[in-house]
Amino acid sequence: MAFSEHRLIFKNIDAPGYTRDIACYQKHGGYEILKKGLAMGGPAIREEVKKSQLRGRGGAGFPTGTKWSFIDPAKTTKPIYLICNADESEPGTFKDRQIIYKDPHQLIEGMILSCFANGVKLAYLYIRCEFTEGWKILEKALAEAKAAGFLGKNILQSGYDLEIHVHRGAGAYICGEETGLIESLEGKRAYPRIKPPYFPAVLGLYMCPTIVNNVETLCNVKHIVEMGGDAYAKIGRPNNTGTRLLCVSGDVVKPGYYEFPCGAITLGQLIFNVCGGIRNGRRLKAVIPGGSSAKVLRAGEVYKIKEKDSQGNLVDREVKLEDLRMDFDSLAAAGSMAGSGGVIVMDDTRDMVECLANISTFYAHESCGQCTPCREGVLWLKKILSRVAEGHGRDEDPALLKDVADRIAGRTICAFGEAAAWPVQSFLGKFKEEFQLRIRRNGAAAKRDTISLTH
Amino acid sequence: MSNCISIPMNPWNHDVAKDEKDLVDVQIDGVWLQMPRGLNVVEAAHRAKKFIPHYCYHPKLSVVGNCRMCLFEMGTPKMGPDRKPILGADGKPEIAWMPRPQIGCATGITPGMGIRTDSPLVKDCRNGVMEFLLINHPLDCTICDQAGECKLQEFSVEYGTGESRFVENKVKKPKNVDLGERIVLDDERCILCSRCVRFSSEVTKDNVLGFVNRGSYSTLTAYPGKRFDNDYSLNTVDICPVGALTSKDFRFQMRVWFLKESKSICTSCGTGCNVTIGSREGKVHRLTPRENEAVNSAWMCDYGRLNFHYLEDKERLQNPLTKAAGEHFPAPWGDALNRAAEGLRKVQPSEIAVVASARMTNEELFVLKRWMDELGVTLVDTVNRPEQGDQFLRSADGNPNTRGAELLGLSHGGRKLSTWGGEIAAGRMKALLVLGGEDVVAAGIPAACLAQLEILIASAILPNATTRVAHVILPGAGFAEKSGSMVNVHGRLQRFSRSIAPPGQAREEWMILRDLREIVTGGNSLHSIEDIWKSMATVIPVFAGLSWGKIGDQGVDLTHSLPAEATAK
Numbered sequence A: 001m002a003f004s005e006h007r008l009i010f011k012n013i014d015a016p017g018y019t020r021d022i023a024c025y026q027k028h029g030g031y032e033i034l035k036k037g038l039a040m041g042g043p044a045i046r047e048e049v050k051k052s053q054l055r056g057r058g059g060a061g062f063p064t065g066t067k068w069s070f071i072d073p074a075k076t077t078k079p080i081y082l083i084c085n086a087d088e089s090e091p092g093t094f095k096d097r098q099i100i101y102k103d104p105h106q107l108i109e110g111m112i113l114s115c116f117a118n119g120v121k122l123a124y125l126y127i128r129c130e131f132t133e134g135w136k137i138l139e140k141a142l143a144e145a146k147a148a149g150f151l152g153k154n155i156l157q158s159g160y161d162l163e164i165h166v167h168r169g170a171g172a173y174i175c176g177e178e179t180g181l182i183e184s185l186e187g188k189r190a191y192p193r194i195k196p197p198y199f200p201a202v203l204g205l206y207m208c209p210t211i212v213n214n215v216e217t218l219c220n221v222k223h224i225v226e227m228g229g230d231a232y233a234k235i236g237r238p239n240n241t242g243t244r245l246l247c248v249s250g251d252v253v254k255p256g257y258y259e260f261p262c263g264a265i266t267l268g269q270l271i272f273n274v275c276g277g278i279r280n281g282r283r284l285k286a287v288i289p290g291g292s293s294a295k296v297l298r299a300g301e302v303y304k305i306k307e308k309d310s311q312g313n314l315v316d317r318e319v320k321l322e323d324l325r326m327d328f329d330s331l332a333a334a335g336s337m338a339g340s341g342g343v344i345v346m347d348d349t350r351d352m353v354e355c356l357a358n359i360s361t362f363y364a365h366e367s368c369g370q371c372t373p374c375r376e377g378v379l380w381l382k383k384i385l386s387r388v389a390e391g392h393g394r395d396e397d398p399a400l401l402k403d404v405a406d407r408i409a410g411r412t413i414c415a416f417g418e419a420a421a422w423p424v425q426s427f428l429g430k431f432k433e434e435f436q437l438r439i440r441r442n443g444a445a446a447k448r449d450t451i452s453l454t455h
Numbered sequence B: 001m002s003n004c005i006s007i008p009m010n011p012w013n014h015d016v017a018k019d020e021k022d023l024v025d026v027q028i029d030g031v032w033l034q035m036p037r038g039l040n041v042v043e044a045a046h047r048a049k050k051f052i053p054h055y056c057y058h059p060k061l062s063v064v065g066n067c068r069m070c071l072f073e074m075g076t077p078k079m080g081p082d083r084k085p086i087l088g089a090d091g092k093p094e095i096a097w098m099p100r101p102q103i104g105c106a107t108g109i110t111p112g113m114g115i116r117t118d119s120p121l122v123k124d125c126r127n128g129v130m131e132f133l134l135i136n137h138p139l140d141c142t143i144c145d146q147a148g149e150c151k152l153q154e155f156s157v158e159y160g161t162g163e164s165r166f167v168e169n170k171v172k173k174p175k176n177v178d179l180g181e182r183i184v185l186d187d188e189r190c191i192l193c194s195r196c197v198r199f200s201s202e203v204t205k206d207n208v209l210g211f212v213n214r215g216s217y218s219t220l221t222a223y224p225g226k227r228f229d230n231d232y233s234l235n236t237v238d239i240c241p242v243g244a245l246t247s248k249d250f251r252f253q254m255r256v257w258f259l260k261e262s263k264s265i266c267t268s269c270g271t272g273c274n275v276t277i278g279s280r281e282g283k284v285h286r287l288t289p290r291e292n293e294a295v296n297s298a299w300m301c302d303y304g305r306l307n308f309h310y311l312e313d314k315e316r317l318q319n320p321l322t323k324a325a326g327e328h329f330p331a332p333w334g335d336a337l338n339r340a341a342e343g344l345r346k347v348q349p350s351e352i353a354v355v356a357s358a359r360m361t362n363e364e365l366f367v368l369k370r371w372m373d374e375l376g377v378t379l380v381d382t383v384n385r386p387e388q389g390d391q392f393l394r395s396a397d398g399n400p401n402t403r404g405a406e407l408l409g410l411s412h413g414g415r416k417l418s419t420w421g422g423e424i425a426a427g428r429m430k431a432l433l434v435l436g437g438e439d440v441v442a443a444g445i446p447a448a449c450l451a452q453l454e455i456l457i458a459s460a461i462l463p464n465a466t467t468r469v470a471h472v473i474l475p476g477a478g479f480a481e482k483s484g485s486m487v488n489v490h491g492r493l494q495r496f497s498r499s500i501a502p503p504g505q506a507r508e509e510w511m512i513l514r515d516l517r518e519i520v521t522g523g524n525s526l527h528s529i530e531d532i533w534k535s536m537a538t539v540i541p542v543f544a545g546l547s548w549g550k551i552g553d554q555g556v557d558l559t560h561s562l563p564a565e566a567t568a569k
């Protein structure tokens, strides 16, 4: 069975002869949808986005139409800002950069439409600093769009004005968290804000109503305006509409980025059919389905998932890992999440202790340090894990790790706390014997009571 | 003039409700209470006598919610299908509890809210935060100045486990950092609550402090090339919940649990910031601000805070001194006062002039005034002490009791004083009493001119150019060594209580004046400040109905009863 992609966002990306300049984009129908959108009017676009049931592609999967409805351009006296979150820093995620590098005008058109829909006159494109080339590409594309009259004053004689500025981060994962991003944009340390009261829709950038959306989300807006919300909602599954960009990395034959309608394929199909299976003839051991923060799934697991049957009744269905649909609700029901679309595949040669130590090292490095449980807890997790991985584990370490993680998740300022705790909770829960084995094997070393001084 | 002075730099007052009368029902640990709408949960619980521990929250600073110590369990009313709260048997809303704890400092109360401050989840949250805060903490309490008033210590006992599960190496950070003129920072002790950072950005607005590095390596520091030196910097030592910021003046001097605390006011300018004096065995070790929203909120200036070391000056006048053959000799109080009385008896009342001091207390000034009236002495004035002042607390009046001196009719703003040099030179003024440590030489009367006086009596705590030429020197008491009241520049009557004894034979000035009066004119004895108040309240209209006790720890606003010309200043 062939699994052909349904390329909506990636339609032109990597297509032979497709270039990122505005002429090529326009040759492929670029900025035509902008004209349509301007004619429709803001409220109509917002209505279509609501109908589309589009969910945010940045990680949390929050319905975009609902997010936008928190702001009423007709009633707001303060300026409304829109920020495109192009910080893409979740390990395992590399979809936004494809858009930025290869089809920047699609993003810009989506942004202009979204800004127009929400009465935004000034928008920011916050891009991670590591995308040096991407930043130059965006600056050039914005200049092209402006020269062509799609940006700036009186866009296409509609009377609508919009400026978009690119802002480069300085290399911190936390700048992807929307309120940390806003602080950073204001020129401060990217310390995420407490919510309440600082919900971006109310007290966002410069304490004004602000919409933060992911790159992929904003591109989707263009297609929703093009085909209409109802038609868009037919792609994928109810509540999981549209296509999803999937970034597959790890031990598969063909890692890469793919686009499928939400839930159209299963995890097994993605790994074994689309990506050609596990490398070197090895077996699947585990998969992280939505970026490094998502809880790990273990090969052989069976999940009880509530689903509607043909009569519309909720029934329990047992679903094997391979049969999990790649959509928001199915992965959430399996105890993980679709997150940022970063699918990390691990084969049976992978040492789970080391994998987790690696992930925790990332989070310990990236915690912004603002709130106590995350600041202190995440480095502690990393230190214990490095010690265990280096052969100095103690029998009590797995329980201690779990306890520390449990005391981070749900008690922090931002979702980074969960992002750091979930891998630990899930790896320990699902691969307990591997941690115990590692510790037992190194028991002699641990008994000498020499704690490594290297971390 | 308004009842309260406004403190323009105080950005927040979370402990004061927007409208104290707009009450809502909230359930705190099972008990339904009425609390002002919007008050945060930490403050609401506090009013209900439930303490929610907190580090980063400070009622006068913005809320950042970073320490997570104030996590509590929150509930909202269960809603029925009609979108109205479902009521329980007690007629109160049934509460749906949220699984996720919330921070009390950033959560305003709403009608029907449920608050649990003591549930197993809440205890586990606090226990977790305590453990996290301690794993990288140096635990050098034995040499830490904060020990004894450290929130980390207090909350460890209250909410911690008493043992550590941490076997890794601790994070190393800078120690003994010279942050500014008056402050030393120990970054390893810092719990990164950002109170000092917010103080610097929101209250003093010099914005010098900030954090560098990330995660557990986050480090408090001053902006490169800048020093944390503002005139209010030491307030951060008070609000720092741990021993990270220490005062160079106080550090390593005294264990705080040995300090005796007395309520006082700062007398270094006309604002009269409310303070607590910490003393031990007759020595003042520190002043810290005492909260008074009508005066200084929770702050005081560094100058006032540190302006007490003169009390231990080795030059302190400890004995009455009388002059003989051009030299001063110690004399018993009786002899010194008799010598003064003798000198005064030899001249006409119209030839006597008094330099009172706007640094003296109302009580001292009152005793003086009564005696002058009995004696028929009318020439009196005070020495002005104009200062720079600032937009925050420091007053442009360097005298702490100008208003009191005016009220008692003893001050003419220094205008009279300026003519006295001439009066003395012309032989019309023959006796001069210089009180409260004033120095008339510095105020413009040359020492040579003073030498023409038949009698010069000076009371002071430190020698100065005037005492040097005085015939009689009467050693007085400093602000920490006496009790009394003053009226600040905003018309607020405030009192302070003696913290330590004056050195040697030195005495509170009201006693000196009382005894002098007894010798010179006779009259009833006053035995206490309370006695003086009984008379003052009947004689001084503005003080009518007041007593020492009624002034209380927060003072009394007199602006409504002060005479117009006094208020106009």
Ligand SMILES: Cc1cc2nc3c(=O)[nH]c(=O)nc-3n(C[C@H](O)[C@H](O)[C@H](O)COP(=O)(O)O)c2cc1C
Pocket: A055, A056, A057, A058, A059, A060, A061, A062, A064, A067, A085, A086, A087, A088, A089, A090, A173, A174, A175, A176, A177, A178, A179, A212, A213, A214, A215, A217, A218, A414, A415, A416, A419
């Ligand atoms: C620690 C952390 C890092 C995040 N990083 C990113 C990111 O790199 N890119 C992104 O789009 N969203 C990121 N998010 C999610 C954003 O906070 C926000 O939810 C998202 O940008 C909203 O866009 P959407 O509604 O279009 O998904 C991150 C969230 C957290 C908690």
Ligand code: SF4
Pocket: A174, A191, A192, A366, A367, A368, A369, A370, A371, A372, A374, A375, A412, A413, A414, A415, A416, A417
């Ligand atoms: S959870 Fe971590 S990243 Fe988020 S604010 Fe707290 S310390 Fe910073």
Ligand code: SF4
Pocket: B189, B190, B191, B192, B193, B194, B195, B196, B197, B220, B236, B239, B240, B241, B242, B244, B245
């Ligand atoms: S020095 Fe003190 S007040 Fe400042 S952040 Fe550290 S602990 Fe808080």
Ligand code: SF4
Pocket: B266, B267, B268, B269, B270, B271, B272, B273, B296, B300, B301, B302, B303, B304, B305, B393, B394, B395
């Ligand atoms: S402002 Fe005036 S009263 Fe207040 S502490 Fe400073 S000197 Fe003392």
Ligand code: FES
Pocket: B053, B054, B055, B056, B057, B064, B065, B066, B067, B068, B069, B070, B071, B103, B104, B105, B106
């Ligand atoms: S007091 Fe620090 S989070 Fe509330």
